[in-house]
Amino acid sequence: GAGVSQSPSNKVTEKGKDVELRCDPISGHTALYWYRQSLGQGLEFLIYFQGNSAPDKSGLPSDRFSAERTGGSVSTLTIQRTQQEDSAVYLCASSRTRPGDEAFFGQGTRLTVV
Amino acid sequence: AQKITQTQPGMFVQEKEAVTLDCTYDTSDPSYGLFWYKQPSSGEMIFLIYQGSYDQQNATEGRYSLNFQKARKSANLVISASQLGDSAMYFCAMREPLDSNYQLIWGAGTKLIIKP
Numbered sequence: 313g314a315g316v317s318q319s320p321s322n323k324v325t326e327k328g329k330d331v332e333l334r335c336d337p338i339s340g341h342t343a344l345y346w347y348r349q350s351l352g353q354g355l356e357f358l359i360y361f362q363g364n365s366a367p368d369k370s371g372l373p374s375d376r377f378s379a380e381r382t383g384g385s386v387s388t389l390t391i392q393r394t395q396q397e398d399s400a401v402y403l404c405a406s407s408r409t410r411p412g413d414e415a416f417f418g419q420g421t422r423l424t425v426v
Numbered sequence: 427a428q429k430i431t432q433t434q435p436g437m438f439v440q441e442k443e444a445v446t447l448d449c450t451y452d453t454s455d456p457s458y459g460l461f462w463y464k465q466p467s468s469g470e471m472i473f474l475i476y477q478g479s480y481d482q483q484n485a486t487e488g489r490y491s492l493n494f495q496k497a498r499k500s501a502n503l504v505i506s507a508s509q510l511g512d513s514a515m516y517f518c519a520m521r522e523p524l525d526s527n528y529q530l531i532w533g534a535g536t537k538l539i540i541k542p
Contacts, residue, residue, distance in 0.1 A: 345530060354534040355517065368529060401469065407530070412459050412478055413521070415530055417471035 314338075318404050318418035325394055325425055333389040333421045337406030345415065346379060346389050347403045355403065361387060362409065394425045429453065430520050430533035438539050439508050446493070447503040447536050449518030459521040460501040461530075462492065466514040474516075477501055513540045 317336040325331050337344050346358040357371040361381045372378070376394075381387040391398055401422050405415040431450045439445040451460065462474040477485045477492045485492040493502040505512055518533040 343529075347532075352515075352537070354515075355532045357532065360529050403471070405471070405530075412476055414461060414473045414476060415471075415519075416473075420469055 316404055316406050316416050316418035318402075318421050320421060321419060322422045323424070325423070327396060327425055328393055330390065330392045331394055331423065333391075333402050333404075333423070335387045335389070335404030335406075335418060337385065337387070337404070338416055339385075341406035341408055341416070342384060343407045343409045343413075343415075344381060344387050345405045345407075346387070347405070348373075348400045349403055349420075350400045358389070358402075391423075394423075396425045399423055399425045429522075429531045430518055432516075432518055432533035432536050434536045435534070436537040436539070438541055441510060441540050441542050442507055445505045445508050445512075445538065447505075447516050447518075447538065448500070449502055449533060450498070450500045451518075451520045452499065453520065453522045455522050457522075460492070460494070461519040461521070462490070462501075462503045463517045463519065464512075464514045465517065465535075466511075471517075475503065508540050510540050510542060513538060 319334045344361040347355040359379045360368040363384045364381050376392045379389045401420040403420045405417045407413045407415040429452050433448050458479045460477045464472045475485050475487045475490045475492050477494045484494050489506045491504045515535045515537050517535045520531050
């Protein structure tokens, strides 16, 4: 596609339910990032994929969070047993991997846990 | 240790004035890239400008320029003749090698408000 696509754009879920967030990166971009952003705050790094592997998972806040990427393309971020503090905008970005390659962001998924 | 530091959580600037947003970085690798992004209230992340560690000239893109001081490890963004539409969060980011790939590392951001 023309840009990074994330779905759903908005998700309201009940506390304790599992949610899956999807990111479809720009074709040919081998690097994929997930970030979390609370209102008015900076970007909290979650996980980085290079191809299908995740060399840096250091940002995942708990074992309720997991992510996978298949075929070097689509990635899903799964949050199990959601808590209210998981409410945030989840941003996905993709890029090539040379020093000068900018990251392209999706519009984000706004997750609200009630 | 912080890899990217943006010391100004918020700034107020009068319209039409120039504004400098600070960014310092920490890396021991000679090859890296520095980026600035803008995030307006709509939430989209907009790429503004890029500076490579080997670039001899400071990067410029329209009203944006990057004051790159390699020895001081600073990459400040300068916006000339600020406009009301410049009000947004601004993020500095660095790409440095990680296992031969180049991961992006972000600063905490600066919230810029342009006053009419």
